[in-house]
Amino acid sequence: MTNLLILLLLPFVGAISVFILGKLNSKLAFWGAELIGLTLFLITLKLYFDFSEPLNMPFTWFHLASLEIPFGIYVDELSLVMLLIATGLGFLDIHFAHDYMAKDPFKPRYYAKVLFFIGGMILLVSAKDMVSLFTGWELMGLASYLLISFWHEKKEPADAGMSAFLFTRFGDIFLFAAIGMLFYLTSSLDLLHLNTLASSGEIDKNMMYLISLFIFIAAIGKSGQFPLFPWLMRAMEGPTTVSALIHGAIMVNSGIYIVARLFDFYVAAQTLIVVAAFGAISAFIGATSALVQTELKKVLAYSTMSHLSLAFIGLGAGSLAAGMTHLVNHAVFKALLFLGAGAVMISASHVKNMWRFGAYSKKILFVSIAMAFGALSLSGLPPFSGFYSKDTIIATTLLNPQTKGLISTLTLIAGVLSVAYISRLWLLTFSGKNRDAALFAKVKKPSFFWIILPLLIMAVATFLMGFTQEGIAKLVSGSDFQKPHVEGLVFGLLSAITLIFIIIYYYYVKRLDITKKLQHKP
Secondary structure (H helix, E strand, O other), X not given: OHHHHHHHHHHHHHHHHHHHHHHHOHHHHHHHHHHHHHHHXXXXXXXXXXXXXXXXXXXXXXXXOOEEEEOOEEEOHHHHHHHHHHHHHHHHHHHHHHHHOOOOOOHHHHHHHHHHHHHHHHHHHOXXXXXXXXXXXXXXXXXXXXXXXXXOOOHHHHHHHHHHHHHHHHHHHHHHHHHHHHHHHHOOXXXXXXXXXXXXXXXXXXXXXXXXXXXXXXXXXXXXXXXXXXXXXXXXHOOHHHHHHHHHHOOOHHHHHHHHHOHHHHHHHOOHHHHHHHHHHHHHHHHHHHOOOOEHHHHHHHHHHHHHHHHHHHHHOOOHHHHHHHHHXXXXXXXXXXXXXXXXXXXXXXXXXXXXXXXXXHOOHXXXXXXXXXXXXXXXXXXXXXXXXXXXXXXXXXXXXXXOOHHHHXXXXXXXXXXXXXXXXXXXXXXXOOOOHHHHHOOOOOOHHHHHHHHHHHHHHHHHHHHOHHHHHHHHHOOOOOOOOOOOHHHHHHHXXXXXXXXXXXXXXXXXXXXXXXXXOO
């Protein structure tokens, strides 16, 4: 219990301490954040290895006559996996920021906000009830606004932060309303108890349907899904290290987490089909939009929208294991890809336009290898982690009568197109001939310890996770990973992936002259 309390409080205490220390000496801000980030990860590892049964810490916020407002903490296997993502990737992100944010004059403010952001996620995934969950949810919303608009002296980041704040707050209104309705109907806000009440039929079905929709609106706002997704693309105005936290480790995962935590409630309310439908639309929009972007980070941003949608589709198709396993896989390979994009940018004078790159593997070989691992996992090639969860989600939609048809078709298209846009990104950046000689001549090799090492750690992780999918699925869902068998599906997908890669390679490497003619501004 002591370790759990330290885990909950340390990020917020650390945020204040880092800011104060940084005012005395800016280097102390980084070292303080680095130490706190490592401590949070080590505590989480200890909780994971010592875990034998859920840690249940019920608290009461306040009493007022017969009114009792809870603020409890509950940590089970699902919470622990999410905590490992938040603290592990959070620590690597802080480590990477040593060089990425080296020249920024406001480092104390940056590291304080990052720790605050991580603290919000820790509270959210450790919540026992809707009150503590909502508190963590809002703390993350505040931190994301502060980080996206970190360079607020510029118009674009300031506007992007406000956009994120307004879009996510719109969804949060519905979550707050859902909490009020749940308390009125059940006199309980305990997440596990709500699942039990829903499964036993003790809540009116019409009200359950409405409440689950309200919660889902908040979830799609936080996770950048259709129609509340524009903020997710504008969030690219913040530092790339912030993008990695938002898109990989912390922010966008929270919407899927809340649906997963209330999965039995959604099953009883019969709203999973709505989750799958909106997920399919979002996956298609994200995948097709990523195909036409010219900036590194925007390709990855639309990719996040699409792949988080796949996780929603997995849940909506009735597979908690597939949806949450893909969320875990996505967190690692997307954080890797975003930080890899950051490594490219700091090596190339912070240029984002892929059309100015080319042949960068000759200059930054380890970055190209690490990003190749992330791209292979995102594409769904075996034995990388993305293969198992993505193919399982596609197969599940084909086997479920409710999702078979338009939803499964959009899911399949989005899954296959992910190969096209990530191959396009990698080939334009690292392969072929350089297309800006002056920029290419100025490319600098990044530090191995500060930049390359965290990338390689995540690259190895996304590879090794492919061999532990059953264990991850067991942790996040409590059931074994049952991969549906659809005759010819895997062979068909691998054939499609190979064909698409050949086409992308031909038009973006061998015959780039043809492709350039199709571009308005090559």
